[in-house]
Amino acid sequence: MTIEPFFGGTLSINALLEDGRRVRLGDTGAGVQSYLIAKMLYELEKPKVLLWDDIEAHFNPRMLSSVAGWFSDLVNENIQVIVSTHSLEAARTIAAAEEKTQICLFSLEENVLKVKRLTLKEVDDMLDAGIDVRVAEPLLL
Numbered sequence: 114m115t116i117e118p119f120f121g122g123t124l125s126i127n128a129l130l131e132d133g134r135r136v137r138l139g140d141t142g143a144g145v146q147s148y149l150i151a152k153m154l155y156e157l158e159k160p161k162v163l164l165w166d167d168i169e170a171h172f173n174p175r176m177l178s179s180v181a182g183w184f185s186d187l188v189n190e191n192i193q194v195i196v197s198t199h200s201l202e203a204a205r206t207i208a209a210a211e212e213k214t215q216i217c218l219f220s221l222e223e224n225v226l227k228v229k230r231l232t233l234k235e236v237d238d239m240l241d242a243g244i245d246v247r248v249a250e251p252l253l254l
Contacts, residue, residue, distance in 0.1 A: 114126060114127065114128060114129065114138075114149065114153060115127045115129055115135060117135070119137070125138070125139070126139075128141065128145070128149060138150075143170075143171035144170075144171035144172040144173065144176045145176065147170070147171055147172075148172075148176065148179070148180055148183075152183065155187075160192070161192060161193065162192070162193045162194075162195065163192060163193070163194045163195070164195050164196075165194075165195070165197070166197045167197060167199075168196045168197070168198045168200075168203050169198050169199070169202070169203040172203075174202070174206070177202075177206050177207075178206055178210070180207075181206050181209070184196070184207060185210040185211040188213055189211075199247065201236070201240070201245070201246070201247065204216050204236070205233060205236065208233040208236070209233060215231075215232075216230070216231045216232070216233065216235075216236055217229070217230050218231060218246055218247075220250050229253045231246065231253075
């Protein structure tokens with residue numbers, strides 16, 4: 114990331130690409146912006162826990178894989194990463210990037226929070242059997 118002069122004396126935040134080119138953050142898609150801003154905020158604060166709600170919002174599969182790789186790096190630095198999603202693809206992509214991953218299915222019934230922890234293999238086995246864990250919640254919890 115760089116901050117450089119732009120038109121009219123304003124400053125522009127730019128993503129520095131591997132080939133040396135720069136792209137204004139404002140000219141990138143919402144997913145790239147979310148990812149880069151999250152990385153900048155992380156570097157500024159260095160929290161012990163990173164929370165990300167609706168991780169699938171604005172990310173294509175390639176970008177989601179990149180984010181999953183970053184999360185894996187953070188976990189290996191003893192940072193706890195907690196992600197929420199309604200997307201099985203997002204959950205599976207992130208879980209596949211790090212062996213320490215737990216997929217947790219939550220349900221709130223009569224003011225009681227229930228949780229079921231699943232491995233990626235368990236989720237994949239259910240999907241192979243035609244069971245969507247999001248709809249099988251009453252059977253699992």
